[in-house]
Amino acid sequence: MNPKNKRASLKDVAQLAGTSTATASRAISGRGYIDEKTKLAVLAAARELNYQPNLQARNLRQQSSCLVGLIIPNLLNAYYTSLADSLSQLLYEKGYHLWLSSTRDDPQVEEGMLYDMLGYPVDGLIWVPTRSDDETLIKYIQDRQVPAVTLVRRVIKDMLDTIVFEDMAGSRVAVQHLLNLGHRRIAYIGGDTRHSSNHDRWLGFQQTLEAAGVEIQPDYIKLGSNWNTLGQVAATELLCMSAPPTAIFVASNALMPGVLKTLRQYHIRVPEDMSIICFDDLDWFSFSTPPITAITHDHTKLAHAAVDLLMNRINKADKYASPPLFMTIDFDLVLRQSTAPPKHLQGGTLPSLKDLR
Amino acid sequence: MNPKNKRASLKDVAQLAGTSTATASRAISGRGYIDEKTKLAVLAAARELNYQPNLQARNLRQQSSCLVGLIIPNLLNAYYTSLADSLSQLLYEKGYHLWLSSTRDDPQVEEGMLYDMLGYPVDGLIWVPTRSDDETLIKYIQDRQVPAVTLVRRVIKDMLDTIVFEDMAGSRVAVQHLLNLGHRRIAYIGGDTRHSSNHDRWLGFQQTLEAAGVEIQPDYIKLGSNWNTLGQVAATELLCMSAPPTAIFVASNALMPGVLKTLRQYHIRVPEDMSIICFDDLDWFSFSTPPITAITHDHTKLAHAAVDLLMNRINKADKYASPPLFMTIDFDLVLRQSTAPPKHLQGGTLPSLKDLR
DNA sequence: TTGAAAGCGCTAACAG
DNA sequence: CTGTTAGCGCTTTCAA
Numbered sequence A, B: 001m002n003p004k005n006k007r008a009s010l011k012d013v014a015q016l017a018g019t020s021t022a023t024a025s026r027a028i029s030g031r032g033y034i035d036e037k038t039k040l041a042v043l044a045a046a047r048e049l050n051y052q053p054n055l056q057a058r059n060l061r062q063q064s065s066c067l068v069g070l071i072i073p074n075l076l077n078a079y080y081t082s083l084a085d086s087l088s089q090l091l092y093e094k095g096y097h098l099w100l101s102s103t104r105d106d107p108q109v110e111e112g113m114l115y116d117m118l119g120y121p122v123d124g125l126i127w128v129p130t131r132s133d134d135e136t137l138i139k140y141i142q143d144r145q146v147p148a149v150t151l152v153r154r155v156i157k158d159m160l161d162t163i164v165f166e167d168m169a170g171s172r173v174a175v176q177h178l179l180n181l182g183h184r185r186i187a188y189i190g191g192d193t194r195h196s197s198n199h200d201r202w203l204g205f206q207q208t209l210e211a212a213g214v215e216i217q218p219d220y221i222k223l224g225s226n227w228n229t230l231g232q233v234a235a236t237e238l239l240c241m242s243a244p245p246t247a248i249f250v251a252s253n254a255l256m257p258g259v260l261k262t263l264r265q266y267h268i269r270v271p272e273d274m275s276i277i278c279f280d281d282l283d284w285f286s287f288s289t290p291p292i293t294a295i296t297h298d299h300t301k302l303a304h305a306a307v308d309l310l311m312n313r314i315n316k317a318d319k320y321a322s323p324p325l326f327m328t329i330d331f332d333l334v335l336r337q338s339t340a341p342p343k344h345l346q347g348g349t350l351p352s353l354k355d356l357r
Numbered sequence C: 001t002t003g004a005a006a007g008c009g010c011t012a013a014c015a016g
Numbered sequence D: 001c002t003g004t005t006a007g008c009g010c011t012t013t014c015a016a
Helices: A010-017 A021-029 A036-049 A055-062 A078-093 A107-119 A135-143 A167-181 A196-211 A230-239 A253-265 A283-287 A299-314 B010-017 B021-029 B036-048 B055-062 B078-093 B107-119 B135-143 B167-181 B196-211 B230-239 B253-265 B283-287 B299-314
Strands: A067-072 A097-102 A124-127 A148-151 A161-165 A186-190 A221-223 A247-250 A275-278 A293-297 A326-329 A331-334 B067-072 B097-102 B124-127 B148-151 B161-165 B186-190 B221-223 B247-250 B275-278 B293-297 B326-329 B331-334
Touching: A010 A021, A010 A036, A021 A036, A055 B055, A067 A078, A067 A107, A078 A097, A078 A253, A078 A299, A078 B097, A078 B107, A097 A107, A097 B078, A107 A124, A107 A135, A107 B078, A124 A299, A148 A299, A161 A167, A161 A196, A161 A299, A167 A186, A167 A196, A167 A247, A167 A275, A167 A293, A167 A331, A186 A196, A186 A230, A186 A253, A221 A230, A230 A247, A230 A253, A247 A253, A253 A275, A253 B283, A283 B253, A293 A299, A299 A326, B010 B021, B010 B036, B021 B036, B067 B078, B067 B107, B078 B097, B078 B253, B078 B299, B097 B107, B107 B124, B107 B135, B124 B299, B148 B299, B161 B167, B161 B196, B161 B299, B167 B186, B167 B196, B167 B247, B167 B275, B167 B293, B167 B331, B186 B196, B186 B230, B186 B253, B221 B230, B230 B247, B230 B253, B247 B253, B253 B275, B293 B299, B299 B326
Parallel strands: A067 A097, A067 A124, A124 A148, A148 A161, A161 A326, A186 A221, A186 A247, A247 A275, A275 A293, B067 B097, B067 B124, B124 B148, B148 B161, B161 B326, B186 B221, B186 B247, B247 B275, B275 B293
Antiparallel strands: A097 B097, A293 A331, B293 B331
């Protein structure tokens, strides 16, 4: 065996097979002309030494890393989870591997990760941006000429390839559904509007109400950035109002646990006392009590589109020649049982917290 | 600018600063003696050229990759999701990055990933094995001298560092809880027992019933490997029996959706008609209707322990000198409202499907 | 304190 | 078809 039991290198294989490293390389990589006999000899030697090519060295030489970076806010949200799962599969099929990191919505971490990934360098980048307004950061990515696609949240001026859900349209449909049921006192709980996703949903909400001639009551609007606590805090505030809403539009699935917990705590019946609709769907929504009406998206579609866009750019000679593409993923409104006409239309009176306790 | 707009290399920087690459390297990496003045000159040149070290090249030279591989069955289960999220963070703090891949419980994919990762090579491996009985595969890992830790499922002979949940003990406690409530007709729905986790839970179930002198009825036992459909199929079969169980022990969170869906479909009331206890906890269990009693684990503990074990080995001179370690993560029984005494102890009669429809 | 030179492990151009 | 040579971009002796 080798000194120190070190991993065999191509040189060792070549030596044992009695060829040059070049020939050994040809035998193993299967490229270039080579005599069948010598090829077999090399392969035998390789097997004997338990040889496995060092991919890092190969990649350095070939100016690629076969790595695609994925930067997401976190993996505690099924939103990103299913994305990461699909991407891992799809990339593997294309011969790439997934370098994952989760920023916890911390711009510092995000910048560090971006820097490390581009420094490696990765062959491509898939990114759900936290800090999407920082032109310097995006310029940096462009300068590095790294094929990159931005997901879910748009970056400033859409400077990179982008795929988002139809946030505004989805939001409109959700709100219209509540309006159609007869709701006028509609609350909105949603995330940080600095992210385009939240911004557009919020906008869709406003526009739909305005178009319907319903005035937006500021107390009904709960915007925040801490998805851990926002749902619970906002719901509690809404319930404690003297004239609480009759319906809540929850603009992110991450907020639903808090909202539902609070509703239960106050013994609010859904949908009799309160209608609930959520912008994104989760598996347990369908067998929650009651099942939750939601706007759903096919997340694998997003993953497929992302990989397509990325491969498209990776395989292009001048990777940055064509202008950034912009795509959206469509949605469905899945009617379940968490929405119904408001109480006063059901024959009852307008509910207030006093009635409900 | 450079020809072809290529990324600046250390050589370019050195040239611009009027030093050798060696000196430039010292300036940038911050190691070795260097005059403050020349250091500044180099850094200035680097900034001007937008220089960023090529980490792949650096790593090749330093015989490391700063990459830790993570292989898991999939990311659709919160079990692994929270793990990946925590690991990404923890490793980042230690200066490592996460290379993730998801096998979908396909041994073929698993083997391919393992091969690629060790070939790169990664500096460490964290692995939830799918194929844990293949000694060749594990020998291969050992031969490569890669620090590796196995999670959740044990590999044959515990040949690698291992951290698992206390499957058997947790299972015992869950079953004992049902026995204490007075249940004797207890069903078990669980995953492929070729995985140690499922095997041990299954064993714990059997032992506890035996110790209590309760005979195990084969019809009540539903083992399978397809977590997508097993819950639903098994629950349906159980409900269609002439003498259905009064309680179900669901041995994996992934099966709960199917079980609950089925229960709802047949209008079975929980816990009045049927008690449910689950081996692993999910966030929505706490506000499901009714909230689900479960065995819970602190998944971040698992992540921390995994990183500790891994770093421990990575930093050891002779990485494989010490024998594999074996650790377990403890659990809690969280009593919620999905378990209650069986119907006949509540004053009713033994339920059968006819009564319930 | 600095530079020349070797080399991590591999591939690719060019001769032969 | 095969070997020689050069080099990917970096770090690290070793001399100076």
